[in-house]
Amino acid sequence: MLCSAPLRAQNADPQLGAVARLDGEITLESERRDLLVGIPLSQPVPWRTRLLADPPRAVVDFRTLDWGDLDPATIPLDGQATALRTGNAGSGWSRLVIELDQPMGFTRAGLTSDAETGAARLALRLSPIDEADFARQAAALAATDNGIPDSALRGGGGRAPLGMRPTLVVLDPGHGGVDPGAVHEGTQEANVTLTFARELAEALERTGRYEVVLTRDSDVFVSLEARITVAHAAQADVFLSLHADALADGEAVGATVYTLAEGAADAAATALAERHDRDDLMGGGVDLTGTDDTVAGVLMDMARVQTRPATDRLARALVGGIRDADLHMHRHPWQQAAFSVLKSPSVPSVLVELGFLSSDADRARLGDRRWRTQMERALIAALDTWVAGEVALQDLRLR
Template sequence: MQRHARGPRGWLAVLLALLCLLVAPPLAAQDLGAAARLTGPLSLEAGWRSLTLSVPLSQPVPWRTRLLSDPPRAVVDFRTLDWAGMDPAEVPRVGAVTALRTGDAGGGWSRLVIELDRPMGFAEAGMATDPESGAARLTLSLTPMSDTAFAAQASALAATDGAPSADVLRATADRPPLGQRPTIVVLDPGHGGVDPGAIHEGVTEAEITLTFARELAEALRRTGRYTVVLTRDNDSFLSLEGRITVAHGAQADLFLSIHADALEDGHAVGATLYTLAEGATDAAAAALAERHDRDDMLGGGVDLTGTDDTVAGVLMALARAETQPATDRLARALVEAIRSAEIRMHRHPWQQAAFSVLKSPSVPSALLEIGFLSSETDRTRLRDRRWRTQMEQALVAGLDAWVEGEVAQQALRRR
């Protein structure tokens, strides 16, 4: 849901934008004990129109990417990484690289800066972890970009610090409200790549969620009322930070993360909707949230379980207080639509948990377990194309109802 800049959310956007210039909150990381170290030299390889960086590490660490201008620079921050023994001056310069340096980024983060002779943005970024040795390798690919595309990606990456960037806030404040344009939906198929999620009889959660998200995206697009963006459209790993980045970059009206998890006791059956809360509804919800965040860490992503900066926490609390009512209305609309379609839901269909992927402060966000791979009944449904179609149609109806409700809310506020 969006408002004009002169409404309450517009003033909140201005406040967030101004304070974000003063505060650079570090992303919180899980405690990995001793700092990771380099296990070999950094490598830079230049292709015809590309640049690839490879960083070998003793263990996975939280990481994040940034783009800076004047001059154009690609930045990679690492949490708890010891650069001892690495001299940037000894790394051969190739392609568009004019300088390479490392330094302290504050808050326990260290920084690698790649200075470039032209604007280049991140085409791919991922960390692979060896399950046997625990060693990891971060690989980044850069490609040339126009000044406009470079600025847009820089803004989207900056949004992962918690609050949306000033550019995103201005863009969302100026665009037409809901009901006068297509609703922008970001669908997030859970897991992927080195993180398959739950596995049963060779079927992975990552495969199930990607199939369902693709089908749901097509159902929404066919209505003509929605613009849909997928956080991933193949079997690739994407960090929690990266998923939130997609939502901010797309200027999403809502974010829906899709999962099909497994619980050890195998008793959970039926679709379940989760929204963000610091405390979980029950022990199972807490266990799911903890595992999702742990899986992201093992895959090499960044866990957004909080921030070390008090002011940043206040900013995010303000933004979520503004977004939470719309999130609650989204949850109610989806639950009612699924029930109206007579689709089996969990005995507690709407629960709350501290899923990090739901922590975007400015986008109404929910996580939907379409079923549980630990349940034989749910596994049968998830493999049934007719059942998936029924669920997808119910979700379209639920989103339609939510948009209609948000339009009505906007009309009330204008009175």
Template sequence: MAQGWRRLRAGFLVPVAFVWALCMALALPAPAQDLGGLARLDGAVTLEAGWRSLSLSIPMTQAVPWRTRLMSDPPRAIVDFRTLDWTGFEPASVPLLGDATALRVGNAGGGWSRLVIELSRPMGFAQAGLATDQETGAAVLSIALSPLSDTSFAAQASALAATDGEPGPNVLRTATDRLALGQRPTRVVLDPGHGGVDPGAIHEGVTEASITLTFARELAEALRRTGRYEVVLTRDNDTFISLEGRITVAHSTQADVFLSLHADALEDGQAVGATLYTLAQSATDAAGAALAERHDRDDMLGGGVDLTGTDDAVASVLMDLARAETGPATDRLARALVGAIRGAELRMHRHPWQQAAFSVLKSPSVPSALLEIGFLSSDRDRERLRDPAWRTSMEQALVGGLDAWVEAEVAQQALRLR
């Protein structure tokens, strides 16, 4: 199922010259990695001409958010895609037929790529739909264009433009009357930690930001392929998102679960294995407190709003809400994920479930957890994080853990209805 969302960013920039100099100094090139979660073309793009019509088919390795647009002078039909890699595609390889006069692709900004079909006369979208193979996750976007009068073309162009940034049939909706958990796909927000001017931990040229993005893309693909999950990533490229902005994504998409992904480093180098954190006013140990403090400090460096500086009364209310509304569900989430990781016989920290005051977990309405997949400061963890087979095992364990959590939440709902 294709996904999409509206991303809101709150905060302010810190115009301090040395900050940017420091960030540039730390912006080391990341090594090439297998980004299996990125959608790519999965075959030939085909264009067919019928009587007074055009049909276009775009095969992809997986579904992505998409949107349609019409533009004039000259008339053009446009399809935008989120996180679709067009590498290797040559528009000249597609024969131009019927009213199609040119075909090209480019960057539409904001993480979107654009396919443009130039037309010899005004034509509009008679049909557009995305079909997904539930077994493989592959998807095909099919569109059909038919002639329009100048007036109808302008009307359809205006209607499509009015939906810019709004949920449509091909993106996630946030209706409050959606079905209960278990009767619809579970909506998961994956949060790859750090990004952009904040690379996170760095070791031997490997950045935490690149590791977590790779893992999040792969985990998103694994979840989507089950057909049981809708997945949103807080970032899908190397950009900075503030802590408040990450929480906003969870709220604006009405997420059922928020999972922040990290691969940190600790000075003593002793931490080894996956570690799950949930929200608490005080940390389980000094290492957890140091990690939470550093994450918040990195957010300030990037220009975001540091939620730990919130007025004490407001912070107290948020904490109370988190405990009362989502605390039990979050605890069940932690138990399910830790149980699944251990069940897969994957290495975990000697204290696998800990608590700390991570600001990114301070959403009062969404069960939230932070997973340190491993630690870049550990030689053994670095080797595992770079191993695609190990990542696949961890990703499958997390899918199983989320399945167990959903089952438990459905059972809790049934008990409340008795």
């Protein structure tokens, strides 16, 4: 049974200064034991999800979204939903809270947009899970502030320049939770990237030269926008997204470094970008309040222009570090693709395909702890090279 309530008005809330608004009916649909939620928007907007306990609740936050005069009490409830609330979550975020009559977890969460009208729709599926699974997921998300790890929430104000403090690296293990990523011969990309990220984080911190924040530290779903938000909340110096994909032709072999391009370099890069991206979300780091889509895009492009040279130097250092360690690389080791997770305007961001699960040789390497240690050391050496270069450039600018 499909339940919905009309949006009675679309007047902007001056406290939000929203650039997007609710643009139709919020729908609740019971499908067997699952609850489907549809939220129509006037345009794509950054969003994030979490679970809260006592009572069980599903929470969705939207960046600068105006609810208008919507009265949640007028929305007929269906399935496991017992109450619905909306409000201002602070710092420009709008919140939707769905109270549930039993523990449920997100098994689908994706934003789609219409290329012609610019309108967007967030589709959520909540499925029953047992108390233990709910507690684990809720605990993982409770350790975050709306999807941002506590370790990423740092005080404002100026920081010592690079080289006079530990370099802060955000490691982003690709996929997770309801999204296993590539799966080949029983091996899931989400598990491979999480294992490698944990090991790399430990190795980086042991040097004393780096602080590390993980976008996820367990098998949970994290939206693309939330991954970018972590980097900005942490005031990251570097963002490394880690993947290990599989291609249908099975011919790709070796590590590959990707940087952002509006158009992919080749068909394979296009396929990988489409696989990794659930939706094409705006990045953070630039104040877009009160701007329309065109102006927001220009502002973010300008910020990326400033960051691009540092990103290119980072990619060059990573390729050099992996090659110096005599580790196998793809025949085109540095490529560009339109990965949404790299669209952070103000943080040098690189995606590293550690290897391809579709390659027997790469899959064996990824499962070999000794090989992973070699790759971790290569990446650390590359980061050392990059930091030294950035510090030297920084010193030149100050002269």
